[in-house]
Amino acid sequence: MVYDALIAPFLEFEFMRRALAAVVALSLGAAPIGVFLMLRRMSLVGDAMAHAILPGAAVGFLLSGLNLFAMTAGGLIAGFTVALLAGVVARVTDLKEDASLATFYLASLALGVTIVSVKGTNIDLLHVLFGNILAMDDQTLLVVAFNATLTLIVLAVIYRPLVIESVDPLFLRTVSRAGSIAHLTFLALVVVNLVNGFQALGTLLAVGLMILPAGIARFWSRELTGMITIAVASAILSGYAGLVLSFQTRIPSGPAIILVSAALYVLSILFGNVRGIVRQLFPAPHLEA
Amino acid sequence: MTALVQFRDVTLGYDRHPAVHHLNGEVAPGALLAVVGPNGAGKSTLFRGLVGILKPLSGSVLTGGIDPEDIAYLPQTADIDRSFPISVFDFVGTGLWRATGFFGGIGKGAREKIGQALGSVGLSGFENRGIGTLSGGQLQRMLFARVLLQDARLIVLDEPFNAIDAKTSVDLLALVRQWHAEGRTVLAALHDMELVRAHFPETLLLARGKVAWGPTSEVLTAENLAEARRMCEAFDDGAAACVAEEDSSKAA
Amino acid sequence: MRRWRLLLGLALSLGASPLHAQARLNVVASFSILGDFVKNVGGDRVDVTTLVGPDGDVHVYAPTPADVRKIADAKLLVINGFGLEGWLPRLLQAAGSKATIVTATAGIAPLKAGSDADPHAWQSVANAETYVANIRDALVAADPVDADVFRQNAKAYRAKLEALDGEVRQAIGQIAESRRRMISTHDAFGYFAARYGIALIAPVGVSTEAEPSARDIAKIIGQVKTEHIPAVFLERIGDPRLMRRISEETGAKVGGTLYSDSLTDEKGEVPTYIDMVRHNIRTLTSALAK
Numbered sequence: 001m002v003y004d005a006l007i008a009p010f011l012e013f014e015f016m017r018r019a020l021a022a023v024v025a026l027s028l029g030a031a032p033i034g035v036f037l038m039l040r041r042m043s044l045v046g047d048a049m050a051h052a053i054l055p056g057a058a059v060g061f062l063l064s065g066l067n068l069f070a071m072t073a074g075g076l077i078a079g080f081t082v083a084l085l086a087g088v089v090a091r092v093t094d095l096k097e098d099a100s101l102a103t104f105y106l107a108s109l110a111l112g113v114t115i116v117s118v119k120g121t122n123i124d125l126l127h128v129l130f131g132n133i134l135a136m137d138d139q140t141l142l143v144v145a146f147n148a149t150l151t152l153i154v155l156a157v158i159y160r161p162l163v164i165e166s167v168d169p170l171f172l173r174t175v176s177r178a179g180s181i182a183h184l185t186f187l188a189l190v191v192v193n194l195v196n197g198f199q200a201l202g203t204l205l206a207v208g209l210m211i212l213p214a215g216i217a218r219f220w221s222r223e224l225t226g227m228i229t230i231a232v233a234s235a236i237l238s239g240y241a242g243l244v245l246s247f248q249t250r251i252p253s254g255p256a257i258i259l260v261s262a263a264l265y266v267l268s269i270l271f272g273n274v275r276g277i278v279r280q281l282f283p284a285p286h287l288e289a
Numbered sequence: 290m291t292a293l294v295q296f297r298d299v300t301l302g303y304d305r306h307p308a309v310h311h312l313n314g315e316v317a318p319g320a321l322l323a324v325v326g327p328n329g330a331g332k333s334t335l336f337r338g339l340v341g342i343l344k345p346l347s348g349s350v351l352t353g354g355i356d357p358e359d360i361a362y363l364p365q366t367a368d369i370d371r372s373f374p375i376s377v378f379d380f381v382g383t384g385l386w387r388a389t390g391f392f393g394g395i396g397k398g399a400r401e402k403i404g405q406a407l408g409s410v411g412l413s414g415f416e417n418r419g420i421g422t423l424s425g426g427q428l429q430r431m432l433f434a435r436v437l438l439q440d441a442r443l444i445v446l447d448e449p450f451n452a453i454d455a456k457t458s459v460d461l462l463a464l465v466r467q468w469h470a471e472g473r474t475v476l477a478a479l480h481d482m483e484l485v486r487a488h489f490p491e492t493l494l495l496a497r498g499k500v501a502w503g504p505t506s507e508v509l510t511a512e513n514l515a516e517a518r519r520m521c522e523a524f525d526d527g528a529a530a531c532v533a534e535e536d537s538s539k540a541a
Numbered sequence: 542m543r544r545w546r547l548l549l550g551l552a553l554s555l556g557a558s559p560l561h562a563q564a565r566l567n568v569v570a571s572f573s574i575l576g577d578f579v580k581n582v583g584g585d586r587v588d589v590t591t592l593v594g595p596d597g598d599v600h601v602y603a604p605t606p607a608d609v610r611k612i613a614d615a616k617l618l619v620i621n622g623f624g625l626e627g628w629l630p631r632l633l634q635a636a637g638s639k640a641t642i643v644t645a646t647a648g649i650a651p652l653k654a655g656s657d658a659d660p661h662a663w664q665s666v667a668n669a670e671t672y673v674a675n676i677r678d679a680l681v682a683a684d685p686v687d688a689d690v691f692r693q694n695a696k697a698y699r700a701k702l703e704a705l706d707g708e709v710r711q712a713i714g715q716i717a718e719s720r721r722r723m724i725s726t727h728d729a730f731g732y733f734a735a736r737y738g739i740a741l742i743a744p745v746g747v748s749t750e751a752e753p754s755a756r757d758i759a760k761i762i763g764q765v766k767t768e769h770i771p772a773v774f775l776e777r778i779g780d781p782r783l784m785r786r787i788s789e790e791t792g793a794k795v796g797g798t799l800y801s802d803s804l805t806d807e808k809g810e811v812p813t814y815i816d817m818v819r820h821n822i823r824t825l826t827s828a829l830a831k
Binding site: 223 | 357360
């Protein structure tokens with residue numbers, strides 16, 4: 001019976017296998033980024049980016065109609081521009097990252113809505129652009145897999161300066177210019193993951209599997225590599241369990257996955273090793289030294 | 290001998306109000322210089338201009354041929370994210386940035402160096418502690434250890450002994466003396482006059498402008514100190530634009 | 542004397558008719574299909590503007606201030622009803638318009654979709670005739686002077702619709718009974734299926750806003766396989782990838798694109814309602830009849 005519930009759906013249906021593959025790939029790419037976003041207090045950037053890409057998608061639509069490729073490319077360009085401008089302004093002026101990003105994404109969104117309205121149609125462009133995990137065709141799967149690979153490689157490369165820059169930004173500024181490069185590269189990675197994630201899987205999943213697993217990891221590890229591992233693991237677990245849930249009930253797939261992730265999060269808040277509530281209420285006896 | 294650092298009529302400040310006003314002077318290589326002055330004298334501002342964080346309002350700071358990577362800076366209030374999940378060991382290890390760069394592994398030799406550095410500042414045994422668990426003084430010592438590892442030619446310390454007890458100060462001062470012996474140039478902003486008289490051969494008494502700069506015994510006189518206290522005024526919102534060129538030549 | 546009166550009467554009536562001809566009735570239709578109906582009944586006696594234009598998605602439409610102005614100026618507002626225009630009540634409040642509201646579906650018994658009504662009543666051509674009748678009555682009430690024109694136009698148009706209805710029946714008749722199955726993205730063809738005897742399966746419910754669950758997809762795939770359903774159909778609005786996935790996994794071919802909720806503009810494939818029905822029928826028969 002357990003077999004029927006947990007394994008059989010994936011053996012029987014190809015779309016389930018593809019969905020699982022997609023969610024694993026998404027987790028590998030998005031979860032580590034999410035950990036850094038959380039540590040750098042940029043957790044809301046995902047939502048902001050979902051809106052910021054609109055003018056790019058709109059221009060893509062203007063030029064090529066309802067062509068997914070054109071709109072995604074446009075979205076990427078818009079996303080990069082916003083992220084870049086926000087990053088540069090935060091570095092060069094007194095404005096902090098969050099305010100900088102907020103202002104640029106709002107401006108971008110307004111521009112996007114204007115472009116769409118001027119054209120005269122009212123298609124909810126973003127509605128069309130955002131995909132669904134149950135509809136993974138070969139091309140989309142490739143995109144998601146590419147994302148994950150690119151992310152892991154680039155993160156490995158910029159890991160050290162990114163960490164230093166996150167914990168002590170002044171230090172890196174005084175000894176090298178690597179801090180800025182790492183920062184902007186990281187932002188670029190965020191944009192790529194988000195835009196490709198939106199197009200393949202929709203906003204809820206793309207952003208949700210970035211942020212929730214990072215939140216979960218916070219309660220189980222005190223150390224960065226541990227956090228990243230736990231984030232990836234909990235993302236994959238949420239994906240798997242969510243797909244099973246969506247298969248057994250009528251809950252749509254994206255929300256199902258995120259609901260499972262949220263449940264894990266609540267459990268972590270309560271029972272997590274590190275600063276979990278139960279842990280705080282019933283602490284272990286203190287050590288001798 | 291060419292100077293390591295030159296302050297050429299430099300004015301540094303915030304929002305057009307000068308915190309350091311028309312400073313001229315040179316720091317010779319290998320100097321052990323204390324920068325002293327009342328609160329608001331501009332010591333931190335001067336250092337920030339020196340390490341390149343703050344752009345001068347006018348004039349310039351020249352660091353003759355020394356790369357930014359060759360400067361180690363210990364700020365007064367470290368803007369460090371204490372909640373970040375990094376261990377003391379890893380944090381201090383970033384001081385080896387120059388040797389390891391993006392990719393270099395932390396090999397056995399490096400690990401030993403880090404261990405030694407922690408020992409020198411009295412933080413042996415703290416390797417695996419998260420930086421969020423450290424007290425103010427321990428954090429300061431950890432930053433000191435990082436400076437040690439940076440192996441820099443120019444070391445700039447902004448009030449390095451603030452949160453530290455007397456015994457540890459003695460230990461850290463020994464490190465400073467060792468740096469001096471190794472031929473490194475050390476600048477330190479300090480409050481404790483006794484400490485300065487005892488350990489620092491050269492002093493700059495700063496009160497927004499230069500009050501006196503030279504051998505410590507000549508600089509730290511009662512007169513000079515009194516003048517310093519007088520020169521330190523707060524920002525004047527009604528101040529006119531500075532036309533200092535004529536004034537300073539007149540004063541000279 | 543008589544000639545005088547005759548001339549006077551003639552002059553008066555001549556004087557009066559330009560005034561009549563200038564005052565066209567200002568009508569706003571909520572979306573393109575309704576707009577098409579109104580144009581056919583009203584002819585050049587009405588000025589029709591549409592809120593949700595060609596290629597628009599009337600389920601998730603977000604009104605603009607320009608729409609408020611359109612409604613404020615209108616004498617007549619034609620809506621579908623059956624919960625299609627969820628965004629409308631607020632817009633009406635904002636516009637504070639004194640227009641008469643006509644629900645085109647008045648008198649049509651709604652099909653159920655879950656607990657709500659299925660709004661896509663126009664998919665049955667028989668219902669379309671009722672739409673046209675309701676619109677005609679509303680136009681007559683709002684502009685009695687042109688009543689005859691409206692009645693004539695409506696009669697002619699309804700005749701066309703009757704003929705169309707026959708066309709559809711005939712076309713469906715050409716498809717073998719076992720092959721009369723239709724799978725499309727959202728549940729827009731309930732009325733079509735009911736009237737013409739085609740079974741309809743859709744992964745998403747009646748609104749384009751909803752998302753399917755894995756179970757829904759699995760059920761459809763299972764059904765396609767067991768019942769040997771020959772083709773699945775894409776829709777103009779929405780992501781085609783879901784249908785393509787079902788097609789790949791079941792071997793059912795992608796039969797083409799159907800139009801459900803919206804017409805296209807003049808340069809597009811289906812600028813009028815009759816074009817839309819014809820296009821859908823052609824697509825269906827060519828995929829299912831073989």
